[in-house]
Amino acid sequence: MEHFGVSTKRMSFCGYLLTALIIIRQHFSAAGQPSVLEAPTLTQVAARVSSVELLCQAPQGYGGFIFKLFKVQQLIDTVQHSSEQREARFVLRGNDTDNKNLYCCQYQNSMYSSYMKPEPKISISTPPPPHLVVEPSSGHAMLGQTLSFHCQAPLTPQELPEAFLLLQRARGTPGSMVAPAKLVSQSQQSRFSVRIIAHEDGGEYMCLYQITLPKMGQMNSTASQPVYINVIGHHLCTPSSAGNTGNTDLALIVGSVSAGVLVLMAVSLLGFAIHRHVKATAVSRRQREQEKLWNHVHSRDHIVDLTLQRVDIGSEDFGRAFKRRPSVSEPIYDCPMTTFINPTV
Incomplete structure (x- = not known):
């Protein structure tokens, strides 16, 4: 029993101590915060045709779980977060998007924000499309032909057109968004003259106009229905074409003559070069044949020793020795000189 009593006393003391700590904490927490939180700010962050988005943001270092939106003094919307957030x-x-209304917001029990008016987005439809006609209206054009396009704006447009644009999409891609239309011409007049100079000028043509609105600035109208142009045939049998043909023929003749002269000059130079080469080759061949012949002749020649032996005779016997016929033993050559060709003779 005594042990149970001691335990009960201890639990009571712990409970009292915990309660005291909670009270002290709440006291100091309340003392650390101001009695009234600073006011947030309310701004418009987006505007669409049918809606307006507002942002209620607490000052730096503040936040809350609950944010409220008021229309004048009437609560119209509430945002509640699971954790403390700075904005909603x-x-x-x-x-509610009418700019005659006044709105303010609040987080937790803060002061109210300043009032603001929403600015909804103005919904303006695109100006209606014009009507495009072409002359001739058959849709077929010859190379060199000039077509006349007329871009007719609606009878009662919102504003008078300031400019007209003529567009053309390449042939073979009608209605395709892969090959966008290119600008052919832009003018303050609604009529355009286009000269067809190549098959690529065929395809579909369309036009639009530009107007300026007070709040939206410059706008383009919707494009007109396309007009298809098919390029066929060759240039037309016109005077200017005939003159161009005569000039072209003269240029072709002059060019042909010049080319012929150049060819003759090239052939002449080539023949002269070939002649010189053949002549030089013949001379070189004759020289090689003569050298070969002389080498053959020299290879058949023999060298003969013509060294004479010395004969010692006295002066007194000079007469007799002169008169005396040479003996066989003496090395006096009594035979005529032999030729190189037949040394045995």
Whole structure:
């Protein structure tokens, strides 16, 4: 029993101590915060045709779980977060987007923000498309032909057109968004003259006009229905074409004559070069044949020793020795000189 009593006393003391700590904590927490939180700011962050988005944002270092939106003094919307956040977004729709209304917001029990008026987006439809006609209206054009396009704006446009644009999409891609239309001409006049100079000028043509609105600035109208142009045949049998043909023929003749002269000059130079080469080859061949012949002749020649032996005779016997016929033993050559061709003779 005594042990149970001691345990009960201890639990009571712990409970009292815990309660005291909670009270002290709440006291100091309340003392650390101001009695009234600073006011947030309310701004418009987006505007669409049918809605307006507002942002209620607490000052730096502040936040809350609950944000409220008021229309004048009437609460119209509430955003509740699972954790403390600094901001919340509100969306106005329908009549609430009227800029005659005043709105403010609040987070937790803060002061109210300043009032603001929404600025809804102005919905303006695209100006209606014009009507495009072409002359001739058959849709077929010859190379060199000039076509006349007329871009007719609606009878009662919102504003008078400031400019007209003529567009052309390449042949073979009618209605295709892969090959966008290219600008052919832009003018303050609604009529355009286009000269067809190549088959690529065929395809579909369309036009549009530009107007300037007070709040939206410059706008393009919807494009007109396309007009298809098919390029066929060759250039037309006109005077200017005939003159161009005569000039072309003269140029062709002059060019042909010049080419012929150049060819003759090239052939002449080539023949002269070939002649010189053949002549030089013949001379070189004759020289080689003569050298070969002389080498053959020299290879058949023999060298003969014509060294004479010395004969010692006295002066007194000079007469007798002169008169005396040479003996066989003496090395006096008594035979005529032999030729190189037949040394045995």
